[in-house]
Amino acid sequence: MTSDWVMIAATMVMFVSLFGALGLALVAWRRQALIQGLQAREQGGLGMSSPVATDRGQALGQRDGISQGGVAMSASAGNGAVIGVIIGVIVLLGAGGFAAWWFGFRSETSTAGTAAPITKPANGPLGADPDSVVPADPPAIQDRAAYTVAVLNASGVTGAARDIVAPKIETTGYRLGEVGDANDQDLATSVVMWRPGKQAVAQNVARDLGITSAPPLDGVAADAIGEADVVVVVGRDSASGP
Numbered sequence: 001m002t003s004d005w006v007m008i009a010a011t012m013v014m015f016v017s018l019f020g021a022l023g024l025a026l027v028a029w030r031r032q033a034l035i036q037g038l039q040a041r042e043q044g045g046l047g048m049s050s051p052v053a054t055d056r057g058q059a060l061g062q063r064d065g066i067s068q069g070g071v072a073m074s075a076s077a078g079n080g081a082v083i084g085v086i087i088g089v090i091v092l093l094g095a096g097g098f099a100a101w102w103f104g105f106r107s108e109t110s111t112a113g114t115a116a117p118i119t120k121p122a123n124g125p126l127g128a129d130p131d132s133v134v135p136a137d138p139p140a141i142q143d144r145a146a147y148t149v150a151v152l153n154a155s156g157v158t159g160a161a162r163d164i165v166a167p168k169i170e171t172t173g174y175r176l177g178e179v180g181d182a183n184d185q186d187l188a189t190s191v192v193m194w195r196p197g198k199q200a201v202a203q204n205v206a207r208d209l210g211i212t213s214a215p216p217l218d219g220v221a222a223d224a225i226g227e228a229d230v231v232v233v234v235g236r237d238s239a240s241g242p
Contacts, residue, residue, distance in 0.1 A: 132215035134192075138203030144173035147201045150228035151179045152220065153239075154187035160239035165209070165232055172208045177228035182220070187235035193217040194230045202230040209238070 149169045153161035169176050192214045194202035202214040225231045
């Protein structure tokens with residue numbers, strides 16, 4: 001929300017500065033054109049024969065700055081004021097452009113970086129999302145053999161994945177994928193984790209195995225499950241068989 005307001009403010013500064021610079025340039029151009037016109041008329045003898053007209057041309061030529069309260073500024077002071085305003089406008093344009101680029105870049109990189117890589121946690125349990133409850137009647141899948149299921153043992157019981165859960169995967173009709181051990185070996189309750197788009201498959205696998213939780217894939221290294229669509233992380237509740 002703060003970044004949005006800063007972006008709006010930066011954009012407003014850019015536009016105000018741009019219009020200010022254009023307005024200043026237009027005033028300077030018109031005044032220079034007026035001075036050149038008066039000088040041309042003086043040289044051609046058109047309307048500049050009187051001392052008053054001549055003095056008027058000289059006064060316009062000397063008023064490089066904007067007068068305040070009817071008091072004409074000197075040429076050097078006027079030039080200094082104009083240069084100062086131009087520098088200020090350039091600084092504002094640069095600051096506004098940099099702010100817009102910076103927050104736009106940060107927004108893009110933030111959006112692009114939302115997908116975190118799948119990694120094994122150094123420590124801590126491979127727990128389940130309490131909101132990922134398997135429904136009693138999950139969406140049906142047509143061909144179980146079209147889906148690969150990996151199995152990781154996190155129960156602390158040797159052989160729980162290969163000898164107990166993996167045969168069940170094959171018996172129920174799924175294609176068995178990688179079978180191995182998770183780095184965590186103290187998981188109490190088994191879970192079935194799914195890759196994006198494979199939630200229905202995970203829910204069917206969980207129902208077939210009597211598992212009640214099917215959260216999205218998280219905390220498991222990609223090379224540990226290969227190309228599997230879902231992975232069964234075996235806890236102590238499934239390590240002792242049916």
